[in-house]
Amino acid sequence: MSMVGNLRKVANLARRTRHRRVDLSHPARSPLGASVVNCVVYRDGVRTPSTGGSVQEAVRHARKHRGGFVWLGLHEPGEEEFAGVADLFGLHPLAVEDAVHAHQRPKIEQYGEVLFAVFKTVTYVEHTELTATSEVVDTGEIMVFTGPDFVVTVRHGRHGSLGPLRENLEAHPDLLAKGPSAVLHAIADHVVDDYVTVTDAVQNDIDQVETDVFSPHSPRSADAGRTYQLKRELLELKRAVVPLARPLDRIATEPRACVDKEIQAYFRDVADHLTRVTEQINAFDALLDSILQAHLAQVTVAQNEDMRKITAWAAIIAVPTMVCGVYGMNFDHMPELRWTFGYPLVLTVIATVCLVLHRNFKRNGWL
Template sequence: MAVVRNPRKVGDLRRVARLTLRRRRVDLSHPARSPLGSAVVNCVPYQKGARQSADRSPSESVARIRKADEGFVWLGLHEPSQEEFAGLAALFDLHPLAVEDAVQAHQRPKVERYGTTLFAVFKTVSYVEHEELTSTSEVVDTGELMVFVGIDFVISVRHGSHGSLGPLREELEAWPERLSQGPAAVLHAIADQVVDDYLAVTDAVQNDIDAVETEVFAAGGARRTDPGRIYQLKRELLELKRAVVPLTGPLRDLADRKNRVVPEDIQAYFRDVADHLTRAAEQIAAFDDLLNSILQAHLAQVTVEQNEDMRKITAWAAVVAVPTMACGVYGMNFDHMPELHWRYGYAMVMGVIAVACVVIYRGFRRNGWL
């Protein structure tokens, strides 16, 4: 009987191993070993968790595995064409609808069953580094990863410039105990890596949100903050949400629903991945609410500052209205006007205007309008 280990502890060990491989800068690339075309990245058979000779075509590798009645073949493809995939579809008896989805891409994250074959679609994400967030900055880059899982094979189809499974393959090959559990263990490892990337991207996006939040609530932040930056973050967050949220149901289905491809001892690992995915989805929902609050606060600050500007303009208009009214009255050129021919009439009028302006100015100043 297979021993079920603590999935959380195993997940932690896998993450440590992944970081160790990255620090060592191991060359994880695999040259194409198949004559089917450049889309084939790798084709490797595994028996008892150990990597076998990979200098054979997919048909020869599958025949070898099925003859031994043990192990599986892991075939990796990158953006294959319909013609390149046709031979593989016939070899592994893949459903035409799943093949069409794998070739055309732009699919919603899902897990579908076609007989004894599982077809899973994952949205891969990566964080786009930038020195300063602008209203046109790309924050989240997405790709797609399709996985066919059968009794004795795994076919991974990658679309996009990121989400390479080379490091993951090396990591699993250094852990024969996991590979010996079959194709379902590979599917779990792929799902775990994809979800780990979701968490990493959400943490990076949080730094951008924190920066915008700090700027908005700083003194005079409403004038300095470009609202386009907030809207851009919301658009990029929506892109991340489209990758994460639809995958919640399929992962729960893999964790709870019995099927021939995923044995019960592997389902416990999928429950751990589903928990991490739920955490990422909750973070994204919280970020969306926070951005809405930041946007509302920014608009409120702009409104308050505009009201303050209008009060200042109104107060100065009232001050200027006094000399304007006096000059308008004495500019009517009537012959008989008070103090018109008095020697000190001009000085008196100017003094009255000055006193009235000072009184009005101090009144507005005392009330906080100026």
């Protein structure tokens, strides 16, 4: 099987198994600290036996053999705990600060021989019904330090576990044999594939809102609230996706010593997928603007229709009001007051005029 086939297979397997969680409650799984998910040494793409749980021992073991590297995974480490890791791998202080405190803009920066990448992870929040307060997109972060013989991943958030991705990569030692850059590519591909999945799910919500806006039975106030909420959630997704485009393009086109040449070519595939997601998000944003404008236009039309009805009824009511106002004046000399047919005649005239007005307003669409 070709390398590109293996890369896509790893990504597909990761998507199918990402619901699995790494158990950190057992002491044997986290002997290095509360934030450490795993620490594994790979040599020629094959996982080596346990080194006793010491990060220092794992690094020594990886550097002792050519073609080996260590992959250290952490989840929301503290400053004190991560300081030792930073000293061990010689990580730049600025990158260390970003990795510990999170809430960073997606980027890929190089510090000497070390690449530091920040990826925003996203997941779709399932909901039975979209409301004006529904959470649609939840975000987290993955920071990746890639060096000549190590990969350090720092994850923030409730989702985005890399356990299934690690297992799937281990099933393809020919990829891991390419070194840390293969792990960086797999993570980037994994994150961007999540963008595609979430974007497709958000499209269903937008389609539902669009259908409801043009439905005569939909409450107008609810449509406006849901549209605004979707725009807010889409903005959060946009902040995660759009800033990553330029860094991915640079890593796919600019030669770097820490990125294998064969692996670098496959970053272009990831960049293409990201471009598709970016275009989709921009289209969704424009569509939501159009839906909101259509909703506001419908509200305006409905208000105009109500005003026309009120005006028409006011004109009809004005006829008996005027006649009654005339006959309500206390004049002694009014010929019709003592006429036998005066009262029924006035009622007949009022009814006739009101019916004529009602018919004309109805014909013109005012009632």
